Amino acid sequence: MTSPVISTPPIATREGGISSVAVEDIATVHADEVILILDAGSQYSKVIDRRVRELNVASEIHPFNTPILPLLARGNIKAIIISGGPESVYSSKAPQYDPDLFNLANTVHKDIPILGICYGMQLMMFIFGGKVEKNDHREDGVHHVHIKQSILFKDLAESEKVLLTHGDSVTMVAPGFKEICKSDGGVIAGVEDEKRKMYGLQFHPEVDLTTNGKKILENFLFGIAGCKGSYTLEDRESIAIKEIQQTVGTGKVLVLVSGGVDSTVCAALLTKAIGAERVVALHIDNGFMRHHESKNVETALGVLGLHLIVVDASQAFFNGTTTIAGKVTDKLCITVHPEEKRKIIGDTFMRVAEDEVRKLGLDPNHVFLAQGTLRPDLIESSSKTVSGVADVIKTHHNDTELVRLLRATGRVVEPLRDLHKDEVRELGKSLGLSESLVWRQPFPGPGLAIRIICAERPFIDAKFQLTCSVLHHLIRGTGAPDVDTGDKIDQHLREMGCLERIRRSGASINPILLPVQTVGVQGDGRTYSYVAALSQSGEPDWEVLFLLAKVIPKVCHNVNRVVYIFGKHIAEPTLIEQITPTRLVPETIAQLQKADHAVNQVLLKYGLIRALSQVPVILFPISFDQDQTRSIAIRTFITNDFMTGVPAVPGTDAMPLACLQEMVKDILTNTPGISRVVYDLTSKPPGTTEWE
Ligand SMILES: Nc1ncnc2c1ncn2[C@@H]1O[C@H](COP(=O)(O)OP(=O)(O)OP(=O)(O)O)[C@@H](O)[C@H]1O
Numbered sequence: 001m002t003s004p005v006i007s008t009p010p011i012a013t014r015e016g017g018i019s020s021v022a023v024e025d026i027a028t029v030h031a032d033e034v035i036l037i038l039d040a041g042s043q044y045s046k047v048i049d050r051r052v053r054e055l056n057v058a059s060e061i062h063p064f065n066t067p068i069l070p071l072l073a074r075g076n077i078k079a080i081i082i083s084g085g086p087e088s089v090y091s092s093k094a095p096q097y098d099p100d101l102f103n104l105a106n107t108v109h110k111d112i113p114i115l116g117i118c119y120g121m122q123l124m125m126f127i128f129g130g131k132v133e134k135n136d137h138r139e140d141g142v143h144h145v146h147i148k149q150s151i152l153f154k155d156l157a158e159s160e161k162v163l164l165t166h167g168d169s170v171t172m173v174a175p176g177f178k179e180i181c182k183s184d185g186g187v188i189a190g191v192e193d194e195k196r197k198m199y200g201l202q203f204h205p206e207v208d209l210t211t212n213g214k215k216i217l218e219n220f221l222f223g224i225a226g227c228k229g230s231y232t233l234e235d236r237e238s239i240a241i242k243e244i245q246q247t248v249g250t251g252k253v254l255v256l257v258s259g260g261v262d263s264t265v266c267a268a269l270l271t272k273a274i275g276a277e278r279v280v281a282l283h284i285d286n287g288f289m290r291h292h293e294s295k296n297v298e299t300a301l302g303v304l305g306l307h308l309i310v311v312d313a314s315q316a317f318f319n320g321t322t323t324i325a326g327k328v329t330d331k332l333c334i335t336v337h338p339e340e341k342r343k344i345i346g347d348t349f350m351r352v353a354e355d356e357v358r359k360l361g362l363d364p365n366h367v368f369l370a371q372g373t374l375r376p377d378l379i380e381s382s383s384k385t386v387s388g389v390a391d392v393i394k395t396h397h398n399d400t401e402l403v404r405l406l407r408a409t410g411r412v413v414e415p416l417r418d419l420h421k422d423e424v425r426e427l428g429k430s431l432g433l434s435e436s437l438v439w440r441q442p443f444p445g446p447g448l449a450i451r452i453i454c455a456e457r458p459f460i461d462a463k464f465q466l467t468c469s470v471l472h473h474l475i476r477g478t479g480a481p482d483v484d485t486g487d488k489i490d491q492h493l494r495e496m497g498c499l500e501r502i503r504r505s506g507a508s509i510n511p512i513l514l515p516v517q518t519v520g521v522q523g524d525g526r527t528y529s530y531v532a533a534l535s536q537s538g539e540p541d542w543e544v545l546f547l548l549a550k551v552i553p554k555v556c557h558n559v560n561r562v563v564y565i566f567g568k569h570i571a572e573p574t575l576i577e578q579i580t581p582t583r584l585v586p587e588t589i590a591q592l593q594k595a596d597h598a599v600n601q602v603l604l605k606y607g608l609i610r611a612l613s614q615v616p617v618i619l620f621p622i623s624f625d626q627d628q629t630r631s632i633a634i635r636t637f638i639t640n641d642f643m644t645g646v647p648a649v650p651g652t653d654a655m656p657l658a659c660l661q662e663m664v665k666d667i668l669t670n671t672p673g674i675s676r677v678v679y680d681l682t683s684k685p686p687g688t689t690e691w692e
C-alpha cells in the first residue's frame with residue numbers, strides 16, 4: 001500500500017444545494033418500514049433499491065447531503081444504506097453529507113443501523129479514525145472473499161464470490177470496529193461495530209455478480225434492522241398504464257421503436273393504455289443498423305397491429321452536428337470522439353422525430369414522445385433523475401441534453417424508466433408478446449456507430465512504453481523497466497497467488513499494448529484506457545488468458561480491457577504504433593455490418609441467442625498483418641441487469657469452441673480488409689459491454 005495517508009476528515013457542510021424532497025411527493029412516506037438509501041454517486045444505487053423492494057421492504061433514495069434528522073423523525077425508517085461512489089473519501093471533491101449521519105449512536109435514533117457499501121464503508125472508516133489509502137493494485141470484477149462470524153453473513157459459506165470495484169482500500173479499521181471479511185487480494189472487505197450497529201462492505205451485495213448478495217441484504221434488513229417485510233409492489237402494469245393515461249390525457253403519442261424489447265413493450269403498454277388510434281410508432285434507420293435490420297423490424301412489428309412509420313434518416317445522421325458547451329461539433333462522419341458521437345446521434349434522433357411529427361400534420365406542442373428508456377440508460381448517462389453525483393459513463397442516446405430539455409417540458413413519456421431489462425421482459429411476457437421478441441438481444445440505439453472505434457492517429461501517451469514493459473514482465477518475467485518495478489510486480493502476483501500459474505504459461509504468450517482507448521467503468525467512475533492484446537503460440541489456454549484479463553487491469557491502471565488474438569502467433573518483439581484512420585463512413589460501416597452479420601448467423605445456427613445476453617461485434621483501427629486495415633472484436637456478454645456481467649468462456653455451453661472457430665472463419669472470409677479477430681476477455685467492470 002502506498003500514499004496518500006489520510007488524516008484529516010473532509011469538512012461536511014450543509015451547503016452545496018442540499019436537496020429537500022417534499023414529503024408529500026414520496027410514495028413510501030407512510031409505509032410501515034422504509035430503508036433509506038443515501039446516494040454517494042454509485043452506478044448501483046438504483047440496484048440497491050430494487051433489491052430491497054424485492055425483499056418486500058420499501059426504500060427511498062435520497063441525495064447524500066440530505067439533512068438526516070428530519071427524515072428519521074418520520075419514525076418509519078428502519079435502516080440506512082450508504083452507496084458506493086466514484087470519488088475518494090480524501091478528495092476535495094468528495095460528496096457532502098450531513099454530519100448527524102455518523103452521530104446517531106448519541107441520539108434517540110441509536111437503534112437505526114447503517115450499512116456502508118464500498119465508498120460508504122470507506123467513508124465510515126475514515127470518519128471514525130481508520131485509514132483509507134489508494135491501493136497499488138485495483139480490484140475490478142469478481143473475487144472471492146473469506147468471511148468471519150457476523151449476523152450480516154448468517155447462512156453463508158466461508159468463501160463467497162463477490163463483485164469488487166475499487167481503487168481505494170481500508171488499510172486500518174477504525175477503533176470500535178472489527179474486520180469481518182477479507183478479499184482474496186488481502187484487502188479488508190467487511191467491518192462491523194455491533195454496539196453502534198454500523199456495518200461496512202467493500203464489495204457490492206446488490207449486483208448479480210455477488211452470488212449471495214441478496215442473502216446478505218436480507219440478513220441486514222431482517223436480522224439487524226428488524227424489518228418484517230410487509231411491503232408489496234403494486235402491479236407494474238397497472239402503475240405504468242395509470243401513469244401513461246395521466247400524462248397523455250387526450251393527446252397523441254409518437255413512440256420511438258427500434259425493434260428491441262424495451263420500445264416494443266413501451267408501444268404495447270401505450271396501445272393498452274390509450275388505444276391504438278392515438279399511438280403512432282416511428283422506427284428510424286440511422287444508417288448504423290445491422291444488415292437488413294430495419295426491414296426485419298418492419299416485419300416483426302407489423303404483427304402487433306401498430307401504425308408504424310419507417311424513415312431512412314441516415315443522411316441526417318451522417319451529416320448531423322450538435323452543440324456541446326456552446327460549440328458546434330464536427331459532423332458525425334468526421335468526429336472521432338465517443339461522447340461527441342453519442343450526443344450528435346441522440347439529438348439527431350429527437351430532430352428526426354420532431355420532423356416526422358410535423359410531416360404528420362400534428363402540433364409538436366401537443367404530441368408526446370415515448371421512448372423505452374430503462375434505468376441503466378439513465379444511470380450511466382448520469383441523469384439527474386436518478387443521481388445527483390454519479391459519473392457519466394456514457395451518454396445514452398435517449399438521455400442527451402435535448403432529450404432532457406424535452407423531458408423538462410413534460411412531453412416525454414418513459415413508462416419503463418424505473419425498470420431493468422429482466423423486469424421489462426417479465427412485463428413483455430405478461431402483455432402477451434412473443435418469446436422471440438421478449439428474448440431479443442438488446443441493440444443500442446446508436447447501433448454500429450459506437451461499435452466502430454474511430455481515431456485519426458494512434459493514442460500513445462507518456463506511459464505507453466512503460467506499460468508495454470510492465471505487461472511484458474507481468475507475463476513473461478522479463479523486460480521490466482528496472483529491478484525494483486520487476487520485484488514489485490512479482491510481489492503483487494505472489495500476493496494474488498497467481499505468480500507461478502502465469503509464469504508457467506508466460507513464455508508462450510506475447511502481450512501487445514494497442515494504441516487505442518476504449519471506455520470502462522471502474523470504482524463507479526468512467527475510464528478511457530488502453531487495450532492489451534494477447535497472442536499465444538499453440539492452442540489458446542483459456543484459463544490463463546482469463547486469469548491475465550483479471551490481473552492486468554489490477555496492475556496496469558491504464559488498461560481496462562484485455563483480448564486474445566486469434567490466428568498465427570505474433571511473436572515478440574512487436575510494437576504496434578500505427579492505426580488505420582477510421583471514421584463513421586460507408587466503408588467502415590459496411591465492414592462492420594458484414595462481420596456482425598457473419599457472427600449472428602453462426603450464433604443463430606448454434607442456438608446461442610438466449611444463452612448469451614448480448615454479443616457486440618466491434619471494428620477497431622488496428623492491423624496486425626501487412627495489407628490489411630482493421631480488426632474485429634467479438635464481445636460475448638452474460639448478465640441479467642446489464643450493470644455488471646462476464647464474458648462467456650470458450651469451451652463451455654455458452655460458447656462452444658466449434659461455434660467460436662466458425663465465427664472467426666466466417667468473419668475473415670466475408671469481410672474484406674480484416675487483419676485479425678480478437679476475443680474480449682474482460683468482465684464489466686472494468687470494461688463496459690460496448691467499446692465505444
Ligand atoms: N432506430 C430507432 N428508431 C426509433 N427509436 C429508437 C431506435 N433505437 C432506439 N430507439 C429508442 O430509444 C430507446 C432506447 O433504446 P434501447 O436500445 O435501450 O431499447 P430498445 O431498443 O427498445 O431495446 P433493447 O435494449 O432490447 O435494444 C428505445 O426504447 C426506443 O424508444
Ligand SMILES: O=c1[nH]c(=O)c2[nH+]cn([C@@H]3O[C@H](COP(=O)(O)O)[C@@H](O)[C@H]3O)c2[nH]1
Pocket residue numbers: 376377380393394395396397398442443444445446614642684687688689690691
Ligand atoms: O439504447 C441504448 N442506447 C445507448 O446509447 C446505449 N449504450 C449502451 N447501450 C446498451 O446498454 C447496455 C450496457 O452497455 P455498457 O456496458 O456498454 O454500458 C448494453 O446492452 C448496451 O448495448 C445502449 N442502449
Ligand SMILES: NC(=O)CC[C@H](N)C(=O)O
Pocket residue numbers: 042083084085086087088117118119120165166167168169522523524
Ligand atoms: N465503487 C466504489 O464505491 C468505489 C469507491 C472509490 N471510488 C474507489 O475507487 O475505491
Ligand SMILES: [Mg+2]
Pocket residue numbers: 258260442443444445
Ligand atoms: Mg435497442
